[in-house]
Amino acid sequence: MNITGKPKLFIPGPTHVDEEILNAFTEYPVGHRTASFSELYDNLVSGIQKVLFTDNTIYLCTCTATGLWEAAVRNTVRKRCANFVCGAFSSRWHDSTVMCGLPADAIHVELGEAIKPELVDNTLATGKYDVMTYVHNETSTGVMNPLGEIAEIMKKYPDVMFLVDMVSSMSSVKIEVDELGIDVALASVQKGWALPPGFSICSVSNKTLDISAKCDNKGLYFDFLVLDKYAKRSQTPSTPSIPHMYGLKRQLERIFAEGLKNRFQRHSDLADLVRAWALDRMGLFPELGYESATLTCVENTKGIDITDFQDRLLHKGYMISGGYGPLKGKTFRISHMGDIMLTDIEELLSVMDETLNEMN
């Protein structure tokens, strides 16, 4: 059991939240139009810029990542959006683009496959699109798409806006936003940042702001120009979740105390360990070479009763996820992002082995 007396979360969001972070949430709020608030705001922005290797503007938003999906497309699409789809979340970004009334096409690959440079190149070469959306880590299939290779292709298309969902990779994997030329990088905080849900982060390029000025019908809450006006004063347009900001401040301190390099290495080591376990006991769902560094999607090659497996683990104080949508019964997912440590994973894997033996 967790410190809270609740099962420890090994699901890909919300992820495990450490006690120190929970405690930071209880700090007495400051007024959001005060100097103390702006000091807190600036502290967070400079920390996030370091984690994302960017000088781009950072917006702190009181919403989940789904809100920022809408923000990203509403502030950029004028011609047509290419939504690259490799699973449930990338598919939902496409749905949200269409539901915002914007012209868009979904460009699909099979579940378990990655979105590769050739597909992006061929799609953008049609000249039909001024925006593309790319989900770095497809949480439903456990595929980590080759962001660096795609960024190389994007250099051929400087007029196409490059919007990236890093919901389940931000802060866990090294992503150099400026080097990669990413126009909008977005994530909610209940994944790799390991905070409770309800808050999101995005970095936005100057190019995006220029385009946003030419976009109509952006609404108020997610208009980047409105967010930008307030960001320049180190404020948010409306009252933000100040407890999240205290939590994020504490988390950034912890991230820099661990060291970014060590943090990225820890995630890579955890992924190696879980993948080795999965390959030894069953199989991996994602195509070879594109397995996520933050969660492992195990293919149920032995045909175990996954619901029973999950229930037994839950009873012992560990929560893992089943397969998402059409992958229910076929896969299960183990998250190893955020504040999950080596000892946590070793303990989980050993309990999973013990539980599989009981089920035999």
Ligand SMILES: Cc1ncc(COP(=O)(O)O)c(C=O)c1O
């Ligand atoms: C890759 C990805 N994108 C977007 C989302 C939606 O995020 P939120 O629930 O914060 O709106 C999720 C949620 O799991 C996700 O995994």
